[in-house]
Amino acid sequence: MKDAEVLIVGAGPSGLVLALWLKAFGVDVRIVDAASGPGTTSRALAVQARTLELYRQLDLAQPVLDDGHPIQFFNVWSEGQHRARIPLGAIGAGLTPYPFFHIYPQDRHERLLVERLAAAGLEVERERTFIGFDEHGDHVEARLVDPDDNEERCSARWLIGCDGARSAVRTAIGVDFPGGTYRQVFYVADIEGDSPALNGELNLDLDESDILAVFATAPRGRARLVGTVRDERAERAETLQFSDVSQRAIDNLMISVHMVNWFSTYRVHHRVAEHFRRGRAFLVGDAGHIHSPAGGQGMNTGIGDAINLAWKLAAVAKGQAPEGLLDSYEAERLPFARRLVDTTDRAFSLLTADGPIAEIIRTGIFPRIMPLVAKLPAAREFLFRTISQTVLHYRHAPLNAGRAGKVHGGDRLPWVRFETGDNFGPLPRPGWQAHVYGSARPDLQAWCALHGVALRQFDWHADCAAAGLARDALYLLRPDTYVGLAAGSPSPDVLDDYLRANALRL
Incomplete structure (x- = not known):
């Protein structure tokens, strides 16, 4: 044992x-x-x-x-024609030290x-x-x-x-x-080759019945292909080879495949x-x-x-x-x-839906509207926050409390850049920490020292306010860097009450 x-x-x-x-x-x-x-x-x-x-x-x-490999551009193709090239780059600039999509x-x-x-x-x-x-x-x-x-x-x-x-x-x-399985069969292939779509970017090809996504895994010549398997081939998915499903990639995206490093078919499930x-x-x-x-x-x-x-x-x-x-x-x-x-179920169902209306949306409306939507700052920020998971919070869970500025207990701490770095710098080892943007009162400094909590003070400036932080407030961060307690009027009593309510001993 x-x-x-x-x-x-x-x-x-x-x-x-x-x-x-x-x-x-x-x-x-x-x-x-x-x-x-x-x-x-x-x-x-x-x-x-x-x-x-x-x-x-x-x-x-x-x-x-x-x-x-960072993804800098998103290309939309429809029925073999290149429709749009949408810049991604630092789509989340100002929100995180990692404002891009990364492979x-x-x-x-x-x-x-x-x-x-x-x-x-x-x-x-x-x-x-x-x-x-x-x-x-x-x-x-x-x-x-x-x-x-x-x-x-x-x-x-x-x-x-x-x-x-x-x-x-x-x-x-x-x-x-519980959950279910989507009816579509998909294939996945990691390939090396030549093509306008093997350009180090994300490429999505839509047609009346299919989708084909090309995810770059290197600056050029390497990619992951993900596509649908239709007609009678879906009935024999387990025995399919890449040659059975690759014709559309070859024809529509002009992909010349030199090597297939991995190929598999699968069904997509949704369960919790x-x-x-x-x-x-x-x-x-x-x-x-x-x-x-x-x-x-x-x-x-x-x-x-x-x-x-x-x-x-x-x-x-x-x-x-x-x-x-x-x-x-x-x-x-x-x-x-x-x-x-x-x-993800709703997004996936929209992309893979059958029927004439779905085909019009997929091949006609989506390729035209996406470049327009992508130019709207609010839409870009919403897309990035959602996919990047920086929008995730635990406000309604019992472990988190308080509010200071726009930041609630349970929120991901807003990211702010300073002249000497940023407020996401790691501790020597993970643990609880307290942040003050402005000046920390002496009694808070003493409380943090007594409890072994790292106290980090940051100079107040306009970006702090823009991020939703409150001046001189205290943000007690959990070891996973989510805000456990946000206190606009901080005092040792407020911190003691938080620890007592959650039976924590730091």
């Missing part, structure tokens, strides 16, 4: 990020995976701005930027996380299959099997299922996974688990929610789950909070997952 505070089942991005953050908080963790090694295919591509902001806390953002294939992403985890002293235990567990009051006892069918038991305080859409942990805890927690077991990432690929949200949402849960597990493990804090994980992440599935 090998004991750990936390046993993570599944070593995809969500599981790896969860393990990495737990290690940063000093929590003893074990991570197992049934596969023999990390993924070797690109799968998820997009790393959104909010993920990069969170990654910055552990010095992960820059390696992702250095080894990835970083999942195989590279996983390798980076595995390397960082190994540097922190933790190796993924491969070819270990989770087959069940028993809960015993203050711990669980999980059963794992190796390739030779030898069974091992692992005792842990908490069990985390990061094991994907077919999650064995979700099955073991008896949580339903009824619960993200049952007893001492939790669900993270695809184990708890799956949805259409519209907007590149899936992997980023799983990473957000992992970081949200990590700091709460660490606080309870260290005696800084009661077990009840862990209820806030589901309270914050489950509503977001449901909204996300609903939003």
Whole structure:
């Protein structure tokens, strides 16, 4: 029996990020995976701005930027004709230090996380299959099997299922996974070749019955193709080859394919688990929610789950909070997952709908209206905030309180640039911090020193007000950098009341 505070089942991005953050908080963790090694295919591509902001806390953002590819333009094609080239560039300028859309294939992403985890002293235990567990009051006892069918038991305080859409942990805890499957069959192919559409940009080709998206994975010549499979070919999707479905890409987008590095067909599902927690077991990432690929949200949402849960597990493990804090994980992440599935479902259904009206919208109206809408600053900001997940907040969850300026407890802290940097700079290690834009009162300084909370004071200027911050207010940030408490009239009593209400000991 090998004991750990936390046993993570599944070593995809969500599981790896969860393990990495737990290690940063000093929590003893074990991570197992049934596969023999990390993924070797690109799968998820997009790393959104909010993920990069969170990654910055552990010095992960820059390696992702250095080894990835920003998308500067969005091209719309219709029935083989180029209709529009829409600049993206720094579409989120002024909102985040990462105001762009960024491509970083999942195989590279996983390798980076595995390397960082190994540097922190933790190796993924491969070819270990989770087959069940028993809960015993203050711990669980999980059963794992190796390739030779030898069974091992692992005792842990908490069990985390990061094991994907077919999650064995979700099955073991008896949580339903309602939703459905879209009728369309899709193909995905990672290719190398030549084409006007292999230009390092995002290209979307629409016609009467199909969509074809080309996601650049390099400045030129490499891309991910995602397209629909129609007619009788959909009936034999499992045996299709790239040559069976590539004619439209070759004809409409003039793609000359030199090499196919990966090809697969799949159906898209939309499901959300009824619960993200049952007893001492939790669900993270695809184990708890799956949805259409519209907007590149899936992997980023799983990473957000992992970081949200990590700091709460660490606080309870260290005696800084009661077990009840862990209820806030589901309270914050489950509503977001449901909204996300609903939003991506509507976008996906619009793009793939059948019928004459849908065809007119897809091939006639959409290519003409998109360039006009994209020129509107409000529309660009809305699009960026939604896709980047910087709009996500937890205002209505019980852990968050107060308001100062336009910022509520539960909000993502607004980003502000200063002459010497910005207000998103990481602490030496993740933890609680207090921000004051202006001057912090001496009694607040003393309170922060007493509780070991890093107090960061920033010079007040017009950009602070424009971002919605209040002068001399106090913003108490949780370890995931969301605002826990916003206090327009800050005092030690207000901070003590917040800690007491949530039974927190910093």
